[in-house]
Structure formats: C-alpha cells, structure tokens
Amino acid sequence: MDNLLEQIAPFQPTWHLGQQVMGLRKDEAAQTFIVETSKGTRITCKAIIIAAGAGAFGPKKPPLEDLEKYEDKCVFYYVKKRSDFKDKHLVIAGGGDSAVDWAVSLSEIAASVKVVHRRNKFRCAPDSEEKLRSLAQSGKVDLVIPYQLAALEGDDNGHLKAVHVETLEGEQRSLIADMLLPFYGLATSLGPLAKWGLALDRTTITINPTTGETSMPGVFAVGDVAGYDHKLKLILTGFSESAQAAHAAYKYVFPGQALHFEHSTTSGVQNLKK
C-alpha cells in the first residue's frame, strides 16, 4: 500500500475516503456523469472506473419475524467485545468457523452456550470441532442439532427472553436466551451499483475484457467486480485491467486527442502527465 501511494503521488489524485458511492446520473447535454456518495459528495466526470471488489458486504440474516427489534441489543452478527457476553445465556447459530470458534471461546465466560445447527456436521477447522465436541461432552456447551431458528421471544424494547427452534419435521424446543449470535457468513452484493443499469452476471459487472468497458459507454470496471470468461480474481489481474481501462477511457476524457503509448521507464512520469 505504501509503495503504491508513493507511485501514485506524482499524479496528485484527490481522495474521497470513508463514503460509499451511491447514485449515478448522466448529463447527456454536457456528456458527463455525476456520481453521488453517501456523504452527499457530487463528482462530475467524463469516465468512471469501478473497482468495487466484492461490493457491499453484510451478514446473512436468519428470516425471523421482528429480527430488527433485537438487532444490536440482543442479536449480534459480530463479536466486538468478548466481555459483552459475560454471564449471559447465549444461543449461537451456524456450523462454520465463526460459530464454532466463538462457542468455544465464549463458553469460558458465558452463563450458558447453546449451538443451534441444522446437521451434525460442522464446516470448520477439525481442531475447533474437537474442542467444541469435548465441551459438549463435559456439559459446558449444549449442541442443539438438527434444529433451525424458528422465532424470537422478548419484550417490546428488544430484550430477548427465548429463542424458539425446530427440526425439519416440526419438533420444537424453546431455549432460554439473553443474546443470539447468528453466524451464517457474509453475503456479497453489489449494493447501490446493482441499480445503475449495467449488464451484470450475478455479483459481477460484465465487461469487455480488452477495454474494461461495461455495457454503458464511458463506465469501466476492473478487479474482482469485473467479470468475463476465465476471469482470475488476482491482484495482478486487477492492475492489468486498470491499465487497460485507463487507456480505453482516454477518448472520453480527451476526445479527439491521440494517445501515444509510452513507458514510464523510458519517458518518466512527468512526460506521462502532459
């Protein structure tokens, strides 16, 4: 990162950090785009290169009624501070690394830990599973298998009292709970970019691989967010696509001007800036 910043410095870029790109409008008369961010910043430009990676990340949420009422009070998708869970009755849902690792860790300080999982097989490091099973045998963790989350019970202020679970056959159990930690992984989505009207292939923006241009002339995509046949999601690929896209975007930024291909090793950076 430091080396890249040093390499970029001669070009004096303007950074707009800590904000999400939201809207895109086209001013047909001026032949420009107007990009709007979550902080209300408006940027007028002649070409856009999207490098949004996997887009907006968010936790996969269980489909439970009134879930929002309990979120950040008694339902958490991340452990920010381990001590928040001290002496609490915890229900942890999921069967991956996060669910298993946190069940093992929080069992040391919580009043009780119940792990709800739909099958008797975990997708985690074998060592972590071994620890979990041994805690279950000694009664420090209760494995609630094969159950799935069914409903939440609590008061109007979002304080949880119980988590109701059931099997696929409809067998139900009620688990006393102060807090629920659903660990179902992260959902990747393009977020606001998905509404820009670009041709998409699930979570990637379809580009012409020789130019990086999307289905909207003047809008390019590079890196993990850009999709085409046989794409390799690597840093190296992203750099190469960025050079291609910058080259192809030139005609929108400097219409009618010829672009002479040069190498910085022979021409130097100053010459490239002209």
Ligand SMILES: Cc1cc2nc3c(=O)[nH]c(=O)nc-3n(C[C@H](O)[C@H](O)[C@H](O)COP(=O)(O)OP(=O)(O)OC[C@H]3O[C@@H](n4cnc5c(N)ncnc54)[C@H](O)[C@@H]3O)c2cc1C
């Ligand atoms: C576990 C793992 C290991 C890897 N190891 C390697 C390796 O060894 N070698 C290698 O070459 N590659 C590796 N990769 C792949 C590499 O990390 C990616 O190819 C690379 O990071 C992609 O860069 P990017 O800039 O396209 O996206 P990202 O690095 O994902 O960056 C995208 C950025 O855009 C931001 N963003 C998204 N939407 C918006 C929006 N609307 N507004 C503003 N900002 C937004 C995101 O917050 C993020 O900061 C690995 C990947 C993983 C997951």
